Amino acid sequence: MKHDIVQKALDYFSSGYTCSESVLKSVAEAKGIDSDLILPMASAFGSGMARTNGGLCGAFSGGVMALSLLQGRKVPSASLDLLYRNVADFKERFETLFESCECATLLGFCLSDKDAGEMFKAQNCKVCKCDRFVAFAAEEVERILTRKEP
Numbered sequence: 001m002k003h004d005i006v007q008k009a010l011d012y013f014s015s016g017y018t019c020s021e022s023v024l025k026s027v028a029e030a031k032g033i034d035s036d037l038i039l040p041m042a043s044a045f046g047s048g049m050a051r052t053n054g055g056l057c058g059a060f061s062g063g064v065m066a067l068s069l070l071q072g073r074k075v076p077s078a079s080l081d082l083l084y085r086n087v088a089d090f091k092e093r094f095e096t097l098f099e100s101c102e103c104a105t106l107l108g109f110c111l112s113d114k115d116a117g118e119m120f121k122a123q124n125c126k127v128c129k130c131d132r133f134v135a136f137a138a139e140e141v142e143r144i145l146t147r148k149e150p
Contacts (some may be wrong), residue, residue, distance in 0.1 A: 005030045009138035010131060018046025019130055023062030023137045024069070030142065031070055041065065048103025051111040057103045059133035060094050063141045070145060086144050093140055098133065106133065 009026035013019060020042040028038050042062055049055025064087055071083040094101055104110040107129060109119050120126070 005138045005142045006135045009134050013126075013131065013134050018043060019058035019134050019137075020045035020062035020065070022134055023059050023141070024065045026138050027063075027066035027141050027145075028069060031145075033069065047111045048107075051116075053104065053110050053112060055103050056101050057094075057098075057106055057133055059130065059137040060091075060101045062134075063090055063094075063137035066141045067144065090137075090140055090144060094136065097136060 005026050008029065009022045012022035012025055017025065017039075021039050024042040025038050028035070042065055044050045045056070045061035045065070046058040047055075048058065049061065067083060067086050067090065071086060073080060073083075091101060098106055100106055107120070107125055108123075109116055111120070113119070123129075
């Protein structure tokens, strides 16, 4: 199943969805969740949180949203412990592999920079970098969601 989620996330990403949309949509669908709210909820998180300086990687943000969608509380009295533990684990593993969760650090430039579009294309960032972030986020969220808790 992990491979299906990763492939679906990459397919969405290559067809025009943002990194955050691709991760959240692929995980949600794998878990049987179909809502018109998925894409709008994730849209501003793509491109380093709407191309903001210091914004988190959209694939990472999509993964956090997927975890929250599936493990978030439905009433204020419910515990957030499992979700927070899993987000911390996801963040640690993402940072261990990629050395950061910040989009500009991962790409080497901020997507709001004047020449960002040209640099993104010239460095083939979508394929050489962002595909890796999307694939890892989708697979890692699936790993977290399917592991057995002690």
